[in-house]
Amino acid sequence: MASDEEDDIPELVPLSFPKDDSSQQEKEREPQTSRNKVPVTIITGFLGAGKTTLLNYILTEQHKKRIAVILNEFGEGSAVEKSMAVGQSGELYEEWLELRNGCLCCSVRDAGVKAIENLMEYKGKFDYILLETTGLADPGPIASIFWLDDGLGSSLILDGIVTVVDAKYIHKQLDEVKGDGSINEAIRQIGLADVIIINKCDLINDDEISTVIQRIRSINSMANFIQTIRSKVNLDDILDINCYTTSDKSIGKIELYSQSTTDQYHIDKSVNTVTFEVIGSINENKLEEWLQELLWEKSIKNKNGKEMNIMRMKGLLCIESSPVKVILQCVNELYELIPTSGWEENEEQLNRLVFIGVNLDKESLLTSFNTFTKLQ
Ligand SMILES: Nc1nc2c(ncn2[C@@H]2O[C@H](COP(=O)(O)OP(=O)(O)OP(=O)(O)O)[C@@H](O)[C@H]2O)c(=O)[nH]1
Numbered sequence: 204m205a206s207d208e209e210d211d212i213p214e215l216v217p218l219s220f221p222k223d224d225s226s227q228q229e230k231e232r233e234p235q236t237s238r239n240k241v242p243v244t245i246i247t248g249f250l251g252a253g254k255t256t257l258l259n260y261i262l263t264e265q266h267k268k269r270i271a272v273i274l275n276e277f278g279e280g281s282a283v284e285k286s287m288a289v290g291q292s293g294e295l296y297e298e299w300l301e302l303r304n305g306c307l308c309c310s311v312r313d314a315g316v317k318a319i320e321n322l323m324e325y326k327g328k329f330d331y332i333l334l335e336t337t338g339l340a341d342p343g344p345i346a347s348i349f350w351l352d353d354g355l356g357s358s359l360i361l362d363g364i365v366t367v368v369d370a371k372y373i374h375k376q377l378d379e380v381k382g383d384g385s386i387n388e389a390i391r392q393i394g395l396a397d398v399i400i401i402n403k404c405d406l407i408n409d410d411e412i413s414t415v416i417q418r419i420r421s422i423n424s425m426a427n428f429i430q431t432i433r434s435k436v437n438l439d440d441i442l443d444i445n446c447y448t449t450s451d452k453s454i455g456k457i458e459l460y461s462q463s464t465t466d467q468y469h470i471d472k473s474v475n476t477v478t479f480e481v482i483g484s485i486n487e488n489k490l491e492e493w494l495q496e497l498l499w500e501k502s503i504k505n506k507n508g509k510e511m512n513i514m515r516m517k518g519l520l521c522i523e524s525s526p527v528k529v530i531l532q533c534v535n536e537l538y539e540l541i542p543t544s545g546w547e548e549n550e551e552q553l554n555r556l557v558f559i560g561v562n563l564d565k566e567s568l569l570t571s572f573n574t575f576t577k578l579q
Pocket residue numbers: 248249250251252253254255256257337338402403404405406431432433434
């Protein structure tokens with residue numbers, strides 16, 4: 204299906220897996236272009252935030268897409284996934300898929316894959332997938348499905364994670380302390396978001412909205428923020444945003460973020476965003492070693508000697524052996540390096556990275572990265 208138009212699209216390099224998963228490590232994906240894949244948007248957000256309201260809004264809006272939906276709901280007694288595709292003319296094509304093995308949000312990866320595989324039997328009937336998680340889901344393992352599963356990975360592409368936030372109750376949700384000391388779901392959903400919809404803005408005043416945004420930005424300063432009532436968004440802001448490929452556009456938008464303005468919220472919170480920019484080029488092998496130490500071995504500690512746990516990382520990299528810019532995409536322990544467009548003639552060759560995770564400190568990340576940066 205190659206056409207002249209597609210010739211300049213870069214190929215994906217093989218995906219990297221943690222070392223202890225040798226069977227996965229051996230797998231290599233066929234080089235693919237993103238244009239022939241069906242994009243998937245994950246819609247997440249805490250209980251009652253407005254996910255279904257958003258979904259209904261999207262499905263009834265005018266757009267040129269035939270959208271298939273996977274809803275994950277805990278039914279009474281059995282978990283049921285409902286899939287439907289809505290045509291532009293409004294006709295509803297509905298198919299019920301009942302999963303024997305629970306729902307996607309329980310990290311039951313096979314059940315999730317099965318649901319999507321079932322849906323792919325209707326390939327051709329839709330050109331976009333929306334996947335709504337339950338309010339208690341961690342979107343990380345769901346996002347990984349599209350990277351880890353060879354079959355699905357070749358026909359689907361993760362477009363973005365959209366997190367809907369209940370503006371009125373978000374402080375309470377972020378404050379919830381988990382018994383086992385782990386990061387609560389509301390924080391994880393925000394940490395992994397590419398777009399954050401601050402919904403229910405009718406229920407709080409402007410000052411309160413600013414406080415909500417400031418607090419959420421202190422966790423994730425990489426995402427785009429949208430304020431809504433009843434989840435009414437401009438669809439161009441949440442669909443086809445291309446956050447997991449050569450999204451060199453979105454990398455370019457990463458602002459170097461100053462933690463000091465929002466430090467007040469880190470007294471009891473440990474998830475935050477760190478960004479830095481380093482001029483010069485890097486050695487690819489050293490980069491891989493660094494990524495593996497950081498993501499898999501977790502041997503790069505923060506200044507207090509604590510383990511740094513990356514949830515999401517993106518980067519624009521200048522690799523000495525590559526004539527073009529390389530985009531780094533990472534969710535939890537999985538990462539991908541994707542060659543993209545060349546450097547402009549007068550463009551400064553640099554590395555710009557953004558990290559969202561637990562116990563991150565800029566100094567430790569920057570120091571470890573700088574050990575293999577070469578100034579031009
Ligand atoms: N006042 C107000 N209510 C809203 C808004 N958006 C959604 N709601 C209401 O909030 C409730 C929860 O909305 P849903 O869309 O079902 O939320 P959800 O995230 O899908 O909920 P769960 O699936 O239970 O996690 C519903 O009663 C909605 O009508 C809003 O912007 N303002």
